[in-house]
Amino acid sequence: MTAKELKKFPQHQFGQAFTTLKCDCPPYLLWLEKRLKENGGQVQARKIEDLWELHSDYDIIVNCSGIGSRKLVGDLEIHPIRGQVLKVHAPWVKHFIRDGDGLTYIYPGIHIVTLGGTRQKDDWNLSPDPSTSKNIFDRCCSLEPSLQRAQDIKVRVGLRPSRSAVRLQKEILFRGNEQLLVVHNYGHSGGGFSTHQGTAREATQLVKEYIGTLEMSRFKAKL
Structure with missing residues (x-):
């Protein structure tokens, strides 16, 4: 900052001035939801206590439950x-x-x-x-x-x-002879809107890896 600009802040000895972007979160979330629906996605509101409740409806679960992951998946680090x-x-x-x-x-x-x-x-x-x-x-x-x-x-x-670091990884949960394919993507703290697109792309890549594994398994089953 220039000496003239710093006069507005007499309690400070130096400062920086720069141009950046700011996301107005509520309308941005509405835009994301609209975009999802326009591309064939669905939004459902329901409360779950265990990821296994989704097992019969979905092949792959992407866990973006934030602070809820402490209870949902037992992650005491968050x-x-x-x-x-x-x-x-x-x-x-x-x-x-x-x-x-x-x-x-x-x-x-x-x-x-x-x-x-x-x-x-x-x-x-x-x-x-x-x-x-x-x-x-x-x-x-x-x-x-x-x-x-x-x-x-x-x-x-x-x-x-x-969290000490964002949890962005695959995990396979087992219950008897059943397995549940999970991709975790949570723990962004106050930086979610700064990093969400990058971590979403990483999570998508992990989902694609699972899809490749599922397709290969189904192909072998047909053989």
Whole structure:
């Protein structure tokens, strides 16, 4: 940042300015769902307690259950990183601002501005904490004082599905003489929208490997 730009942040000695992309997640998810349906995919909503419940309906299961994998497949390595943010109406804010360690940030979207945030390891609490909200608002206002006049402030809480590394691998589960082909793709923490296309391609390749194995087995059975 130039000396002139840094004057806006007197509590900081240096900074960086750059142009990047931001994904507005809710409409993007709707677009992905629409694209899936247009290409023959189906969306079903149901609760399962065990991957074997899907065995009779599908040859291959792709497990993208995030934090749910702790219970669904017994992966105790995955854990929540609690995040609390504020969603505010401040249309005059046009630039992203992120403080040193990334804990304090101001991200304008299409309709709202996101103010953050928290990173609370192993915290499963989904209830908003008023003191945390005040702390977030105060921190963001110190970077952008005009946020004091922001309106329609809403609080959002979520759990980032964190792990030492994304689990992206094949696993064959056995039950008696039966087997269940699984591809795991979860544990992206707060970087899901940054890495999802890449890991999805990797998971697709693993599915194709399974399909090749199934086709070969069926061919041998016919022989």
